[in-house]
Amino acid sequence: MTGCSEEEKYNGRAEKDSTAQADKLKHSALPVQKVENHTTHEMAGHSGGEMHAAMMPSTKNKPCTACDTDEISRKADDLPPPVNRKESQLVAVDLYTDELVAEMMPEVTYQYWTYNGKVPGPFIRARAGDQVEIRLRHGKPNAAHKNHNEHTAEQHAAAGHSAHSIDLHAVIGPGGGAPLMQVGQGEEKRFRFKATHPGIYVYHCASPHVPSHIANGMYGMILVEPEEGLAKVDREFYVMQGDFYTTGKFGAKGYQAFSKEKLLAEQPEYFLFNGRVNSLSGERALKAKVGEKIRMFVGVGSHIASNFHIIGAIFDNLYQDGAILSPPLKNVQTTTIAAGSAVMIEFTAQVPGKYLLVDHNLTRAIDKGALAELIIEGIEQPELYRQVSN
Numbered sequence: 001m002t003g004c005s006e007e008e009k010y011n012g013r014a015e016k017d018s019t020a021q022a023d024k025l026k027h028s029a030l031p032v033q034k035v036e037n038h039t040t041h042e043m044a045g046h047s048g049g050e051m052h053a054a055m056m057p058s059t060k061n062k063p064c065t066a067c068d069t070d071e072i073s074r075k076a077d078d079l080p081p082p083v084n085r086k087e088s089q090l091v092a093v094d095l096y097t098d099e100l101v102a103e104m105m106p107e108v109t110y111q112y113w114t115y116n117g118k119v120p121g122p123f124i125r126a127r128a129g130d131q132v133e134i135r136l137r138h139g140k141p142n143a144a145h146k147n148h149n150e151h152t153a154e155q156h157a158a159a160g161h162s163a164h165s166i167d168l169h170a171v172i173g174p175g176g177g178a179p180l181m182q183v184g185q186g187e188e189k190r191f192r193f194k195a196t197h198p199g200i201y202v203y204h205c206a207s208p209h210v211p212s213h214i215a216n217g218m219y220g221m222i223l224v225e226p227e228e229g230l231a232k233v234d235r236e237f238y239v240m241q242g243d244f245y246t247t248g249k250f251g252a253k254g255y256q257a258f259s260k261e262k263l264l265a266e267q268p269e270y271f272l273f274n275g276r277v278n279s280l281s282g283e284r285a286l287k288a289k290v291g292e293k294i295r296m297f298v299g300v301g302s303h304i305a306s307n308f309h310i311i312g313a314i315f316d317n318l319y320q321d322g323a324i325l326s327p328p329l330k331n332v333q334t335t336t337i338a339a340g341s342a343v344m345i346e347f348t349a350q351v352p353g354k355y356l357l358v359d360h361n362l363t364r365a366i367d368k369g370a371l372a373e374l375i376i377e378g379i380e381q382p383e384l385y386r387q388v389s390n
């Protein structure tokens with residue numbers, strides 16, 4: 001292996017980059033208005049590791065000295081606020097690609113390929129009628145992650161990521177933009193598209209070998225709001241399920257290389273929400289209060305459809321297959337989310353407690369990582385839920 005290969009990064013990093021993963025997505029609505037950078041700048045350790053009892057044994061929060069980042073996972077509340085505009089604008093979205101070694105679970109590391117250093121990539125939000133300008137750079141600007149940018153083009157090629165790109169399912173046009181947006185090392189390219197069809201869409205890398213780029217974490221979501229916007233809610237969350245293919249079995253310690261053989265065999269070792277085991281649990285759980293309206297955008301970035309379910313909740317409104325203009329299905333227990341698709345789910349938080357987000361193919365949740373927590377706080381609702389004596 002050469003270049004920014006996993007082993008080299010794992011073994012060769014003398015100094016650990018302690019810089020926060022400054023996640024630089026800017027939603028600048030041009031020319032009139034600059035929308036605040038919504039992205040959280042967090043230096044989370046792995047304190048979010050409170051584990052469900054059914055999961056793996058708990059491990060102490062030890063920093064990963066061979067990692068490029070302390071946190072690969074994007075928090076579920078890391079998405080821009082509603083657009084809330086009456087007119088069309090130019091929405092500029094700055095993306096960069098970055099390959100980062102990070103913990104998939106305690107003592108298990110993996111080289112992720114990312115947009116803006118997190119899995120999933122930034123949540124992009126536009127309004128029907130907007131022009132969206134995607135600016136994609138290969139490599140982090142002013143990289144704190146220096147080693148990567150010092151590699152030669154040959155080394156990048158050997159590692160399989162001499163080019164990255166983006167295909168957005170919200171685009172009407174060849175390749176969803178990908179033919180215009182193949183960026184090599186150090187390059188930046190831009191393209192514009194008109195957001196015409198309101199919906200919730202997946203975007204992903206489309207550079208060879210495309211399935212490998214996606215499996216390594218290069219996906220995110222874009223919401224095109226209808227002109228009149230979406231109904232007001234109290235909480236919005238952004239969750240993406242992905243399947244990951246490591247050489248070692250689930251939980252095998254140490255650095256895990258990507259297994260193309262397992263990808264081709266459709267046999268992932270991990271099914272993960274937002275990039276790692278327990279990424280959305282404990283301190284990083286989704287949180288809401290009794291009485292609040294919750295909206296979730298849930299997508300499948302990589303290759304295997306999800307059977308998405310929230311244990312103890314019923315989806316009041318389900319907008320299947322990203323079809324946010326269609327009348328929602330009512331009172332749904334579980335939904336299939338196809339690979340490369342997304343849904344919008346709405347429900348009201350009613351009974352306080354802990355709810356688990358799962359893939360209801362439950363070995364994926366209990367044994368392979370597809371588990372997250374929603375914590376609802378508030379007063380008990382005995383008329384809805386209570387213990388009674390025998």
Ligand SMILES: [Cu+2]
Pocket residue numbers: 113161163164165205206207213218
């Ligand atoms: Cu890529």
